[in-house]
Amino acid sequence: MPNGHVAPIASATGAMDGRDSVGQPAENEWSRSGAILTRRRRFLVLSGLLAASVVVTVLCSSFGAAALTGSDWLAALRELATPGHGDSAAAGTAGVILFQLRVPRVLMGFLVGGVLAAVGVTLQALLRNALADPYVLGVSSGAALGAAVAMLLGIGATSMLVPILPLWGFAGGLIALVLIYRMAQSHGRLPIHSLLLAGVILNAILTAVIMFITSIMEPARSAGLMAWLMGSLTAPGWTGLMGTALYVIVGITFLLYHAPVLNVLTQGEETARSLGIDTERTKKRLYALTALLTGAVVSVSGMIGFVGMVIPHAVRMAIGSDHRLLMPASVLVGGMFLVVSDTVARTAFAPAEIPVGVVTALAGGPFFLYLLLWRKDRMV
Amino acid sequence: MQTQSSLECKPGQSSADPAIAVKDVSFRYGTGQAGRPWTIERVSFYVAAGEVLGIVGPNGSGKSSLLKLLAGLLRPESGRIGLMGHASTDLSPIAVAKILAVVLQEQAQIFPFTVAETVLMGRFPHRQAGWWSLGGGADTARDLASAQRAMAETDVVSLADRPVSELSGGELQRVMIARALAQEPAILLLDEPTAFLDINHQLDICGLISRLRDERQLTVVLVSHDLNLASQYCDRVLMLKAGRLSHIGSPAETIRPDVLQTVYGCNVVVDAHPQTGKPRVTMPMSRP
Numbered sequence: 001m002p003n004g005h006v007a008p009i010a011s012a013t014g015a016m017d018g019r020d021s022v023g024q025p026a027e028n029e030w031s032r033s034g035a036i037l038t039r040r041r042r043f044l045v046l047s048g049l050l051a052a053s054v055v056v057t058v059l060c061s062s063f064g065a066a067a068l069t070g071s072d073w074l075a076a077l078r079e080l081a082t083p084g085h086g087d088s089a090a091a092g093t094a095g096v097i098l099f100q101l102r103v104p105r106v107l108m109g110f111l112v113g114g115v116l117a118a119v120g121v122t123l124q125a126l127l128r129n130a131l132a133d134p135y136v137l138g139v140s141s142g143a144a145l146g147a148a149v150a151m152l153l154g155i156g157a158t159s160m161l162v163p164i165l166p167l168w169g170f171a172g173g174l175i176a177l178v179l180i181y182r183m184a185q186s187h188g189r190l191p192i193h194s195l196l197l198a199g200v201i202l203n204a205i206l207t208a209v210i211m212f213i214t215s216i217m218e219p220a221r222s223a224g225l226m227a228w229l230m231g232s233l234t235a236p237g238w239t240g241l242m243g244t245a246l247y248v249i250v251g252i253t254f255l256l257y258h259a260p261v262l263n264v265l266t267q268g269e270e271t272a273r274s275l276g277i278d279t280e281r282t283k284k285r286l287y288a289l290t291a292l293l294t295g296a297v298v299s300v301s302g303m304i305g306f307v308g309m310v311i312p313h314a315v316r317m318a319i320g321s322d323h324r325l326l327m328p329a330s331v332l333v334g335g336m337f338l339v340v341s342d343t344v345a346r347t348a349f350a351p352a353e354i355p356v357g358v359v360t361a362l363a364g365g366p367f368f369l370y371l372l373l374w375r376k377d378r379m380v
Numbered sequence: 381m382q383t384q385s386s387l388e389c390k391p392g393q394s395s396a397d398p399a400i401a402v403k404d405v406s407f408r409y410g411t412g413q414a415g416r417p418w419t420i421e422r423v424s425f426y427v428a429a430g431e432v433l434g435i436v437g438p439n440g441s442g443k444s445s446l447l448k449l450l451a452g453l454l455r456p457e458s459g460r461i462g463l464m465g466h467a468s469t470d471l472s473p474i475a476v477a478k479i480l481a482v483v484l485q486e487q488a489q490i491f492p493f494t495v496a497e498t499v500l501m502g503r504f505p506h507r508q509a510g511w512w513s514l515g516g517g518a519d520t521a522r523d524l525a526s527a528q529r530a531m532a533e534t535d536v537v538s539l540a541d542r543p544v545s546e547l548s549g550g551e552l553q554r555v556m557i558a559r560a561l562a563q564e565p566a567i568l569l570l571d572e573p574t575a576f577l578d579i580n581h582q583l584d585i586c587g588l589i590s591r592l593r594d595e596r597q598l599t600v601v602l603v604s605h606d607l608n609l610a611s612q613y614c615d616r617v618l619m620l621k622a623g624r625l626s627h628i629g630s631p632a633e634t635i636r637p638d639v640l641q642t643v644y645g646c647n648v649v650v651d652a653h654p655q656t657g658k659p660r661v662t663m664p665m666s667r668p
Contacts, residue, residue, distance in 0.1 A: 030524070035496035035541035039518040128490050259515035264504050266491050267559075270453050270484050275563070276477035276505040321491040324516045 037322040045319055049332040056336045057110065060343040061102040064350075068094055105235040109342045109356070110335035111248045112233065112297045113307055117315075117334025118255050119290045120308025121327050125262040126286055129195060130316075131371060133309030134294045137180050137195070138202035139173045140305070143291070143298035144229060145206050146172020148213050151225065166247055169295025176202060177287050231304035231357020233342050240300070247296035252331060254289055258282070259323035266321075304357045306364025307334055313371065397465035398426035399567050399599035400450060405459030407449055419445045421623045422459070429464075429566070432593050432600040434614035436607060438644055441620040443603045444485075444571055450601060451482045451569050464566055477505035480567040481560035483553075485575065492543035495536055495555050499527045502562030523562075530561035533595075534588060550581030557588065561596075568592065570602040574609060582606075586613045607661045611635045612653065619643045635659035 030036045062068045068076075076095035116134065123132040123139075134140045150168035183198035210229065214222045236244070261282055264272045273279050297304075311334040312326065319325055338356065341363065345356040407420040420442045427433045435443050448454040450461065452468055461468040463479050471479070481502070489498075503523040519527075531537045534554040539547065544555060553573065560568055573589070574582040590613055592598045604610055610617045611631040619627040619634055621643045627634045636659065637650050653660045 030496050030540055033541045035494045036500060036519065036524075037497065042516060042518070125491075130490060253514070257515040260504065260507060260517075263493075263497075264501050266493070267498075267501060268484070270448070271482070273453055273473065274451055274477060274480075274482040274484075275501070276472075276474035278473060316491065320497070321493040322497055324518075328516070 034320070037320065037325050042325050045325060046328055046332070049329055049336075053110070053332050053336055056339055057103075057106050060339050061098060061106050063343050063347055064097070064102060068098065073098070101235045104238060104241050105233055105342070106339050108236050108241055108244065108300065109233050109339045111241075111244055112301045112304065113311075113338025113341075114331040114335035115248050115252065115293045115297045116304060116307040116338070117311040117330040118252055118327060119293050120334075121312040121323065121330050122255055122258075122262065122286055122290050123308070124312055125266050125323065126283060126290075127195065128266060128268070130313060131196065131309060131368070133306060133368075134173075134290070135303060135305035135308060136203075136368070137199040138176050138206060139180070139291065139294050140298050140303045141203050141206035141210070142176025142179075143169035143173035143295045144303050145210050145213075146170070146175075146295065147299040148210050148225060148229075151221075152213050152217065165299040166244070166292070166296035169299040170292045171295070173291035173294040173298070174288065176206065177291055181287075227355065228302040230355035231302040231360070232345075232353075232355040233301050233338075236300065244296055244300050247292065251289055251293040251296070255286075255293075256327055258286060259327050262286075262323040262327070263321075302355075302357065304338070305361045306368060307338060307360050310364040310367050311337055313367070397429075397462070399429040399431070399464055400427040400601065401460075401462035402426065402450070403460045403462070405449060405456045405461060407445060407454060407456050409445075418623050420449060420456075423620075423623075423625045424459075425618060425625060425628055427567075427599055427601055429599055430593060430597045431616065432589060432602070432614045434610035434617045435601065435603045435620060436605070436610050436617060437620035437626070442623040443620055446620065447482075447569055447571050447601065447603050451480060452476050453482070474505045477563060479565060480569065481563040481565035482569045482571070483556045483560050483573065484571050489544040489547075489552065492545045494541050495544055495547070495558075496527065496531070496540040498544050498555055499531055499536075499558045499562050500524075502530070502559040503527065505563060526564055527558070527562045530558040533561060533592065534558040535584075550577050550584065553577065553581070553585060554588070557585070561592070565598070567599045567601070570600065572604060573602055574604065574606060582609070589613055607635060607640075611659045611661070612656065631658050635661060 034041075058073070062073070072094040076098045079095045119134045119139075120132065123134065123137065124130055126132075134143075146168040147165050149172070150165055180195070180198050180202055183202070184195040214225050214229075217225060261272075261277060264275050264277055265279070265282070267275075269279050312330045315330045315333050316326060319329055338360070341359040342356045345359045346353045348354065403424050405420060405423050406418055408416045408418045410416050423446065435446060437443050445454060449456055452461075452471075452473070463471065463476065466479075468476065493501075500519055500523060503519065503526060506523065506526075507517070508520055528537070531540065534557050536551065536554050536558055539551060539555070544552065547555065557568075557570075557573070570589070573585050577585065586609060589600055589602070593600055602614070614631065616629060617627075617631055617634040618625065619639065626643050627639050635650060637648060640646070640648050640650070640661070647664055649662045649664050650659050651662070652658070
C-alpha cells in the first residue's frame with residue numbers, strides 16, 4: 001500500500017461520482033463485457049424470444065395433415081373476426097382446423113413446455129443441482145399417480161370452472177417431492193447420486209402403482225390412460241386450455257417474482273439465510289409451487305420427460321445463470337421446444353402420431369447422459 | 381486497539397457499544413430430548429468495533445457453532461447476543477444482513493454465475509426493486525458501485541466476467557469475501573478463511589483482513605485452526621474448549637505453552653516471530 005495516509009477506499013473505485021440515486025439503473029464496463037445482467041440485455045433477449053415464440057406458434061400450427069398457407073390463416077382470422085362474412089367453405093375448414101384443433105394444441109404445448117422448463121429451473125436452484133428435473137426426480141410420476149387415482153375414482157375434470165384434476169396432480173407431485181427430499185438428504189446436503197438414485201426408485205414404485213391402476217380399469221379407459229401416461233398432447237377445448245392457463249400464469253408469475261431469491265439460494269442455504277432470506281418458508285413455498293405447476297401440466301399432458309432438465313441447461317449455457325433472465329427465457333424456450341417436438345410427433349410418421357414424450361426423451365436423454373458422463377465436475 | 385480480556389458488556393445504545401456482545405450464551409443441537417450435551421455452554425465475551433477476533437480451539441470445541449450463533453444462523457437456547465447495540469432477537473433477518481456478513485466454508489459453486497453476478501448477490505438485503513418489476517428489477521447504481529468497491533478491495537476486478545464454477549480455491553475465497561463486503565456490513569464473520577489455501581493465498585487473505593479492518597473499520601471475527609494466523613493477524617484470541625470459553629485475550633496472553641497445554645492437551649514450542657515478536661507456535665520434536 002503506497003502512501004498509507006491516502007484515504008484509499010473512497011477514491012479507489014470512484015464509481016459513484018454523484019450518481020448515488022437509489023433505484024436508478026446503472027451502466028458500466030460490466031454491462032458491455034456481459035459480466036452482469038443488464039436491463040438492456042434482458043429486454044433484448046426476452047423480446048427476441050417472444051418474437052420467435054410467435055413465429056414458432058404460427059408455423060407449427062400450419063404444419064399437419066392439411067398444410068395451411070398464409071392465405072388460409074388470413075381467411076380463417078377474417079372468419080374469426082367477422083363470423084358469417086366468410087365467403088368460402090375453405091376458409092371455414094381452415095378456421096376449424098386452426099382454431100378448434102391446432103392452435104389450442106400448440107398453445108397447450110407451449111404452456112406445458114414453459115412450465116416444465118420453469119419447474120426445472122426452480123428445482124435445480126432449490127436442490128443446487130443442475131440435473132434436477134421433475135420427470136427424473138419422480139415428481140411427474142407422483143403427479144401422474146394423483147391424476148390417475150382421480151380418474152379411477154371417476155372424479156370430474158372440472159368443478160365450477162376450476163379444473164380439479166391438476167389439484168390431484170399437485171397432491172401427488174407434492175408427496176413425491178417430500179419423499180424424494182427425505183430419501184436423498186444426508187447431513188443437510190443432497191448429493192447428486194443419491195438424488196438420482198432416489199428418483200429412480202421412486203419412479204419405479206410410482207410407475208408400478210400407476211400400472212396397477214391401469215390394469216384394473218376397463219380396457220377402453222386404460223388405453224386412453226396409457227397414451228396420456230406416455231406424455232402426449234391432444235387438442236384441448238378452449239375451456240380446458242383456459243383452465244390450465246389459469247394455473248400456469250399464476251404459478252409462473254410467482255416463480256418469476258422469486259428470481260432474485262433463487263439466485264441467492266444457489267449460494268447455499270446458510271449463506272442465503274445470512275443474506276436475509278427465510279429459507280425454510282421460501283423453500284416450502286417454492287416446492288409447493290413446483291408441485292402445483294407440475295400437477296397442472298401432468299394432468300393434461302402426462303409425463304413428458306427431460307424438458308425440465310435440458311432447456312434450463314441449454315439456456316444457462318447461452319445467456320448465463322441469473323434467474324431474472326434464466327427463468328423467463330427458459331419458459332419461452334421450453335414452450336417453443338415442446339411445440340416443435342409435438343409438431344414432429346404428429347407429422348413425422350403421419351398419419352400415425354407418436355407421443356411427444358417419446359420425442360423429448362429421444363432428444364433429451366442423450367443430453368442428460370452427456371452431462372452425467374462428461375461434465376461431472378459441474379454438478380457435485 | 382482494545383486488548384484487555386474483560387468480560388464486562390452491557391447491551392445499550394451508545395457509541396461505545398461493542399460491535400458484538402455475547403452474554404451467557406448456551407446452545408445445543410437437536411430439540412426435545414433432555415440430556416443432550418451442550419455445544420456452547422455459558423459463553424460471554426464482546427468484540428470491540430474495529431477489532432479482529434480469532435476463535436480457536438480443538439476439533440469439535442464448538443468454533444463454527446459459535447460463529448453461526450453470532451451470525452444468527454443458529455439460535456441460542458439461552459443467553460443474549462447484541463449486534464451494534466441491538467439485541468439480535470429484535471432484528472429482522474434483513475436488518476441483521478445489513479449489519480453482518482458471513483463467509484462460510486460451504487461454497488462449492490454449481491452454476492456458472494459470473495464473478496460480478498456472485499458479488500452482486502451480496503446486495504440482496506439492500507434490494508430496492510418492487511413487486512411490479514416481477515422479479516426482474518435490475519441492479520441499481522448503488523449496487524454496482526458497492527460491488528465494484530468490494531471487488532477492488534479483494535482484487536477480483538479482473539475476474540468480473542469469469543464463471544465462478546471455474547475459479548481456483550484462492551480466487552473463489554476472495555470472491556466470497558467480496559460478496560460479503562458488497563453487503564456493506566459493519567461486522568464480517570469468516571469460517572476458516574484460509575482452509576485449503578496454499579501459503580501464498582493464505583497471505584493474501586490475511587493481508588486483506590488486516591486491510592479491511594484498517595480501511596473500513598470493519599469488525600472481523602474469524603474461526604481458524606491456524607494458531608499462527610490467529611497470533612499474527614488477530615487483536616485478540618478466544619479459545620474454546622469443549623464448548624466453554626477457556627481463555628480470551630491478546631495473542632501474547634493466550635498463545636502460551638501453558639494455555640495451549642490446557643486447551644489442546646499437548647505440548648508445543650512457542651517462540652517469538654522474528655519480525656513481529658508475536659508468539660509463534662511450532663510442533664516439538666516428538667510427542668512427549
